[in-house]
Amino acid sequence: MAARRFAFISETDARQIEPGTTVELEPGGHVTPLAGDTLRARRVTVVPAGSVDPALPADLAPVAEIRRVALGSDHSGVKLKCVLVDRLRKRGLAVEDFGTATEEPVDYPDTALAVARAVARKQADAGIVIDGAGLGSAIAANKVRGVRAAMCTTPTLARYAREHNGANVLALGATLIDAAAAAEIVDTWLSTPMREARYIRRLLKIRRIEEQG
């Protein structure tokens, strides 16, 4: 996870940085506007020098570029799930829908587990779990090793959940938010990377708790 370090990033530099990677910028360093556009297009993350800790496991932070999303909800979240599945597919993401498909009651631990496992097994880059308040699905998903699930009611929380906690599963409450609010939360969550080593380092402690059971 050692990152290349730059004092200056020109358009030529930007074109030579591998897409999807993270690079460091020295204090007082500069990125030209054109290079900035290129870096964004190549999904390159620029962080302050010293942010990347090569001692941390490379798979600790969540996938920065989310392409495959797993979704699941209990009966109370079916309508919201359908809206989100459509929306994410239209954005070109690969979406796997783990049900449920009707309003016949099902148990939130079952649907949350299906999504959490897909994320833990790296069949999906991220997961979205839905029930009435999202709290139960978040609890159940967090029981799966490698999953960090956060129940978010606002875009601010969604950004925080990624930046600080590297949440790879988002839990939503279908009775708390409408489809428009949910879409905004999901968009923020999907587009926020986890960058700072001081936050990533804390995920190692969560992993240790998982290992102790």
Added chain:
Amino acid sequence: MAARRFAFISETDARQIEPGTTVELEPGGHVTPLAGDTLRARRVTVVPAGSVDPALPADLAPVAEIRRVALGSDHSGVKLKCVLVDRLRKRGLAVEDFGTATEEPVDYPDTALAVARAVARKQADAGIVIDGAGLGSAIAANKVRGVRAAMCTTPTLARYAREHNGANVLALGATLIDAAAAAEIVDTWLSTPMREARYIRRLLKIRRIEEQG
């Protein structure tokens, strides 16, 4: 967990029901106003007949009568934690404070783990974990077997977290809510029992996920 069933509860009946237990009331059944007062004073929970499932493990639902509370927060939640510790002690609860005590940065997985373990080992009936948004502490606490942690921003969510999800750890975000709002959330959470067998049954599925790791 088999519950006594009543068609009618008089004051005399009420005085003979063991404090802190749950009893069932038949459809169309009646509780006299005086008996109602006595039942509340004895912390007896009255649920509709058929709500209590004797097949479920007795330790699945959270402790209904919370007397011992464990609290912990990272540096961002120290002030809020102090307010809550004072408040809960004044209410006569036994409070164990797992720190941190200063604004020197600490890692939320450490403080959340200390509280979660106290709850899992039944040294506390319930736990409260605090950090900036509460999301990270909820994730870390949920990694501990037997703990169900919910991040709540409103009293409604706190009530839901207990009634539906049997949350035995409450996670709070010190940057999201002020002390007055936190106190209201905590009060609701502490005073809401988990009653319905259909919700308790789902906790068995969460336990199975924990067992599978």
